[in-house]
Amino acid sequence: MSKELPADKDRRGYLKTSKESSLLETEVMRQALFKNADELDMEPSDTVLPGLETQKIRLNEEKSILVVDDESSILKFIERSLVGAGFGNIKTASNGRNALKALGLIPQGSGKAVDSNVELVVLDVILPDTNGFEICKQIKHSNCDIPVILISGHDIEEIQNKLIECGADDFLEKPFSIAELFTRVKLLMNRKKKIHHDAGLAKPIMLKFSMNHNIPFIGDNINGYIIMDPLGWGKNSLVYKVIDTDTKKIFSLKMLSRSSIENKDTVERFRNEVEIMSKIRHPNIVEFIDSGMHNSCPYFVMEHVEGVDLEEYLVTRGKISLSSFGHIAYDIASAISELHRNKICHRDIKLKNILYDTRSGEAKLSDFGIAKRPESLATTQDGFIVGTPIYLAPEIFLGEHSTVQSDIYSYGATLYHLITGSPPFVAESSVELFRKHKLKKPPPINSIRAGLPEEWNMLIVKKCLAKDPLDRPASMQDVQLEIEKILTDLEKGTTTKGKFMKLAGKLWR
Structure with a gap:
């Protein structure tokens, strides 16, 4: 856990200052x-x-x-x-x-x-x-x-x-x-x-x-998996690119850090992720391979995706092609639909948790640390909001349990961010962010991104981002069907902007 900054310091460690002078x-x-x-x-x-x-x-x-x-x-x-x-x-x-x-x-x-x-x-x-x-x-x-x-x-x-x-x-x-x-x-x-x-x-x-703190690094052997490169980090874990010494196949390995293994909630969340990933098989969900312990630290091995998460994609490239957007939207809708079919709510759908294979164009959903089955949602600590605030449904800010509809809202907010380059709402405090999610309407996406058919705005802004959960699609399967129709109409040139396909594949101008 990050050390709390003194009251007179901001998040960068600088002293707070008056902007008036x-x-x-x-x-x-x-x-x-x-x-x-x-x-x-x-x-x-x-x-x-x-x-x-x-x-x-x-x-x-x-x-x-x-x-x-x-x-x-x-x-x-x-x-x-x-x-x-x-x-x-x-x-x-x-x-x-x-x-x-x-x-x-x-x-x-x-x-x-x-x-x-x-x-x-x-x-x-x-x-x-x-x-x-x-x-x-x-x-x-x-x-x-x-x-x-x-x-x-x-x-x-x-x-x-x-x-x-x-x-x-x-x-x-x-x-x-x-x-x-x-x-x-x-x-x-x-x-x-x-x-x-x-x-x-x-x-x-x-x-x-790092060697003095027993942190695994390049060349270390973790029960038959040799570390090739560090890939990423989280609050409580490290992710490595590894090679299986037997099969010579490349995988990703996620390990809980030594400093986190004494935290019961963190360990339970890690086990929860292993349990869910090991039971779900879907082409748009990162595949579970293996799990074990190394120096008292739990780890699991998963499919390695050659690419980047969508947050990094936006930062490094700034734009995504309109055609790629449609395929990503469908892939992730399909992945979430499979989770919901297995009675699991993801609860943290966001750009960072979507891996994009830049070679195949496939998108895969990842990070199931806070995913839960509806019957176990009551075990979440009262008053404790989980998820990433800029993508959270209004009802979650009020302490209500996650549902299919709250996942659909987060999915809509994620797509909005992906296609426009900005989340639907930003604010300096969680209170202000909640107020915007609850009361404000985001700008139509086709007013920000030229060439986008109205059908996308209808699905994302008017349906998925509806304030009332009852006004959102009943299921992710319904969302999938709508995306299928949009993509089919685009191929036929029968959307409200039939010339869209001439723009597809080009970067945002």
């Missing part, structure tokens, strides 16, 4: 970011490390450091500080998408290499459209040797698994000294120069740290 905001941010009081009296141009007064660290004129943070005042101050200390050309980005653009990683699959002019990346963990761990992962998976420094308001003990998994080269906990930042930048840049003849120095500090 940019000068006040900048000053407070400076004090939160830089912990040495004497540094606050120094102008960025004067801020140099001891011994560097006559020899500032300068990059090659063509090289640059990329700084990524969504707080403009902090972004500007770090930029000015680095320039003042002689670190040469500085690039900045305020969100994950712009960071990937700056690195040449968007559009994905374009064949464009990572921008070799970027020498180092300083990356905040919390970003408006994704998180720093995901961005770091993409940088490392691009086969480049750009060092990445992650900064966060959480300490290393809390996020060590995520740091290991994403491959970050260094980590700074906020608030930190400006001298610390300069030192880390200098060390990583010097280390990069020696990486080719001294590869041992290039190993992340966190990797060594």
Whole structure:
């Protein structure tokens, strides 16, 4: 569980600030970011490390450091500080998408290499459209040797698994000294120069740290499954890409973390996921393979999907083709229908829990940790809301039990997010979010996404996202039938926008 931040800090670890005065905001941010009081009296141009007064660290004129943070005042101050200390050309980005653009990683699959002019990346963990761990992962998976420094308001003990998994080269906990930042930048840049003849120095500090905590890593054998690569992380678990030593087949392995095995509720949820997955077989549900224990930690093995979850797809590509959207909508409706046929409510339908095979175009539903049968829903703690708020049905906010209709609402909210690029409602608090889910109507999707037939808006906004559960489709099978009809009509050109198929397969303009 994440450590609760002090009342005077926000989720990034910065001090809360008044938005009424940019000068006040900048000053407070400076004090939160830089912990040495004497540094606050120094102008960025004067801020140099001891011994560097006559020899500032300068990059090659063509090289640059990329700084990524969504707080403009902090972004500007770090930029000015680095320039003042002689670190040469500085690039900045305020969100994950712009960071990937700056690195040449968007559009994905374009064949464009990572921008070799970027020498180092300083990356905040919390970003408006994704998180720093995901961005770091993409940088490392691009086969480049750009060092990445992650900064966060959480300490290393809390996020060590995520740091290991994403491959970050260094980590700074906020608030930190400006001298610390300069030192880390200098060390990583010097280390990069020696990486080719001294590869041992290039190993992340966190990797060594992980070995002391018995965290499985690449090359480890888990009862006949060799870890090939870390794939992802959750609040209580790690996911790895593994190979079966007998069959040589590739799978994914999900393991409960050692820190979570003492939590009875977490272990029960993990067992629940294993039980449900082991009993359901469907082409659009991630297939269960095996389960067991490793060093007292439970794990299960499942089908490995070569692709990304839909949340990552939107972040990295920004758009999905209209034809792909229709097929994904049908695949997931089919998967949820199978769950409901087995009297199981998923309760956490969202983009993150849908895996998209970019080769076959198939979508698969995953993550059944909080899925339950209707008769067992009463065991949910009173007043405890489960699920992801931006996709939750209004009645769930009121503490009612999950039903087929609440799953249908979450499905509709997920499709809305997928096709428009934004969830139907966003808010700064759960109370405001509930109010919007309960009272407001989302904009028609065809007013946001050009070329989308009215039939999609009718199904998603007017039916699946209906405020009253009784106004939603009676079953996911009914939703499936409607999607079948829409797709058939599209092929015939008989929808309200018969020219839609000319746009199908093209990216959102």
